[in-house]
Amino acid sequence: MKCLIFGYGYMGKIRYQALRNQPEVRFVNVVDPYVDPSTAELNGILIPANAEIPWEEFDAVLVCTPNNVTAELCVEGLNCCGRVFCEKPPGRSWEDFCRIAEAAERRPGHTLVFGFNHRLHPSVQAAKALIGEGGLGDVLYVKGTYGKSGGLRYRESWRSQPSVAGGGILLDQGIHMLDLFQLFLGRLTAVDAVLARSFWDCGLEDNAFVLLRSERGVPAFLHSSATLWKHTFRLEIGCRNGYLTASGLLSQTGSYGREQLIIGKRQFEDESLALGNPREEIIHFDRDESWDKEIQEFIAAIKEGRPAKHGTLEEARHVMELVRDIYAVSERSLSGRSL
């Protein structure tokens, strides 16, 4: 199998490595107009940006670009190759996403997978196995905090340019947490949202506080932030028989802390034990296979001619609808408050 990656930034490099780990993948080419062609590691694999893409040579395309070209390249990839892996977010906006979805509809037998790798993080997978019949019972609420500090060059980054990024921290990072909420609760609706431009002053939200509700009425709350000076990932899931807290993330830099899952069991039936302070167990994880699993599934779906099991068009649709609605709700409540 021969693959083509558009974009060789942070994510492109991760995807490149994940592809190299797959025995089925023989060769990977890269297109990135911002990469120096003399870069030793890309010798022989970088296709010049102005060259025509030899589409017939490629079995799959991975789009790891800034958001403003995501939709365009996904559509081109679907039209010319039919097998596309699209990094999140699936475009800058709902309209961008719809362009991708329509291109997919026009291409029967396509494979289209979106990169929502957080579903495959070990703490999240363990949490998923333990809720419901896994012992902890139905979910009562979900609360997530996901944030980063931005950094010295954050203002200059494409992520801070409204025309390129399309959205702020909610679309960039909060979208992962929204995807996880839907993994645990099913489809959600936006009840209320406050989006703030608190610090970075780049015309995009750097804090999002979002209240959501599932179809079964389960509440969820998200704080997505680009002003969390300590990088944070924390997902709390309250269940009938206990609770789970996933925190930290195995990442390349390790800046989110050691990935762990706290498992607590409701204990008030046994009043000899301290009320409100139940026994906890903590699972510490030290291997993140999410990138490899995601690419493995993409490759397997192509080979077996079947839809992928995760990162599907439907999942992407639901989360992009939610992002669209959150921006709308935020605007509405802002106008309401102004009045």
Added chain:
Amino acid sequence: MWSIETDQTFPLSSVKPFDGLRAYRERCLAETKKALTAATRRRERSPITGSPLLPYGTLEGLDYLRCPDTGSIFLAELPSSAEWARLLSAVSRYRQSRETFHAEIAQTRHENVHHPKLEWIRSTLRMQQLERPAVLEVVTPPSDVTKLLTASGVFRDVMTVNEMDLVMQGPPAAHERYGAAMLFESLDRVDDPAALLQAVVDRLVPNGLIFITSLVCSGFDVAVLGLRNMYLYPPDRTNCFSLHGLERLLAAVGLMLLEVSTPGVLDLEIVDTHLRHDPTVVVSAFERQLMTADAETREAFQTFLQQHRMSSFSRMVGRKRA
């Protein structure tokens, strides 16, 4: 791979009381010495790496040797496998009799030892999406937990086998295939732990899981007390692997490690108990300070041992590669 930390606490007296242990330990040592009056063989090489074993020390007249690569320690002299099997059976029957402390604390051992193990297995099976596998329980019969396993509904079938028989049986029959296997301290007591592990792995289906618990010499109380540790004696602790040694042993038979944990809660209490019972036990000033520290400090240190895989109670989950 993951590791597990727990804030479950229980006193040493509820699972292996020091005073009760002495009589049991003496009987174990006497039975071992009796078994060793028959023709013996000396272990020359590490069952983990094959390197020549080095002298480690003597425990009540019995030599222990050390694997130079992993720090694991092994009883030097062993009788024939048949004699060893007889010894393990005799000790197991004694443990199950009314004469030992085990009978007196059956209920607290159930709550603090057996039940948590079952919960551990149940959670792991859920996380690995393995539903009601047939399980191979590897023990020296009679087993403390067969009834619990059967009644739990976690397994489709529970097959209890004698660990020494398993090695001697040779290759498994076609029907001997299990989705999971458990070896609770089996590797600590058999005469050929590598062969036992291989025999169990041979009986697992691809992707089948193996659950192992073991006392490890890299854990705090064994590291501090060495062979003076009253909880270290043959035949129950004929082998005392380091955590790293145990990991290598599992990897050598083609297991992928999913969990490596040391969720022990008793390391500090064990050292403290030794110091109180035997004033001749010498520890460093650091260890002495730790033992006399306040409860909060001791608790934090025990948590640290769990978090960093440095307690002496270890447990592992391995998956047979497809």
